Amino acid sequence: MNDNTTRGLTRRQLIFSSVTGLAIGAAATAKAATLTGVPPWQPFDQNGPMHYDSPGWQFFSEGEVREMQAIVNRLIPADDLSVSGSDAGCVVFMDRQLASNYGDASRLYMAAPFQEGTPEQGDQSRFTPRERVRLGLVGLETLCQSRHQQSFSALAPEQQDALLAELEKGEVELEGMGSKLFFEQVLGNTMEGFFGDPIYGGNRDMVSWKMVGFPGARYDYRRYIALHNQKLDLVPLSIIGGESWNARASK
Numbered sequence: 510m511n512d513n514t515t516r517g518l519t520r521r522q523l524i525f526s527s528v529t530g531l532a533i534g535a536a537a538t539a540k541a542a543t544l545t546g547v548p549p550w551q552p553f554d555q556n557g558p559m560h561y562d563s564p565g566w567q568f569f570s571e572g573e574v575r576e577m578q579a580i581v582n583r584l585i586p587a588d589d590l591s592v593s594g595s596d597a598g599c600v601v602f603m604d605r606q607l608a609s610n611y612g613d614a615s616r617l618y619m620a621a622p623f624q625e626g627t628p629e630q631g632d633q634s635r636f637t638p639r640e641r642v643r644l645g646l647v648g649l650e651t652l653c654q655s656r657h658q659q660s661f662s663a664l665a666p667e668q669q670d671a672l673l674a675e676l677e678k679g680e681v682e683l684e685g686m687g688s689k690l691f692f693e694q695v696l697g698n699t700m701e702g703f704f705g706d707p708i709y710g711g712n713r714d715m716v717s718w719k720m721v722g723f724p725g726a727r728y729d730y731r732r733y734i735a736l737h738n739q740k741l742d743l744v745p746l747s748i749i750g751g752e753s754w755n756a757r758a759s760k
């Protein structure tokens with residue numbers, strides 16, 4: 510007789526029977542429930558974003574708002590396809606993000622040593638997003654005053670574009686911080702604000718989603734799976750403010 514067999518029961522069968530018994534016991538103790546109507550929770554009720562319609566600025570001063578609006582309006586100028594970056598709410602998005610844990614980098618490892626990393630390692634700077642934006646704005650103001658005796662927002666569009674090109678290439682220093690670091694921070698946040706969900710303050714009226722034809726945060730796409738090469742013209746929906754939960758649950 511095989512040593513792995515005892516009274517007609519193999520070791521494999523014994524293990525399988527034990528696992529099956531545990532699964533059945535767990536299923537018996539777990540009571541399934543069917544939810545109907547309005548759920549007992551709301552999206553982001555534990556860690557909600559600061560909505561764009563909350564009053565006042567959370568991070569920027571009025572002067573910083575003016576300069577930041579001028580910057581994003583050159584990064585995303587108004588044209589036949591969409592409104593400007595500031596009209597789309599990009600500065601509001603940045604304000605709310607910088608006032609949050611993202612701004613102070615509290616969820617990231619920010620201890621020394623700080624040294625330039627490889628492209629694969631990503632950003633190794635000691636500056637938090639808040640510091641990059643605030644120090645960058647101070648440095649930009651100093652630079653503009655020394656060159657033109659006025660702020661960035663007062664420059665002609667051609668002058669603004671030329672200066673932003675310098676910042677992008679890292680050709681100037683801004684108060685001890687590389688201009689490229691400031692430019693990349695602002696450019697990245699501007700794009701996030703323009704294309705992100707409106708719940709975070711940008712992409713006002715879903716202007717960018719309408720421009721590119723993105724349908725947004727829809728609950729269910731099953732009815733469209735088989736509709737190949739057809740223009741659907743779906744109205745974009747935000748995480749909130751689109752279909753109600755009751756409407757989605759009834760589908």
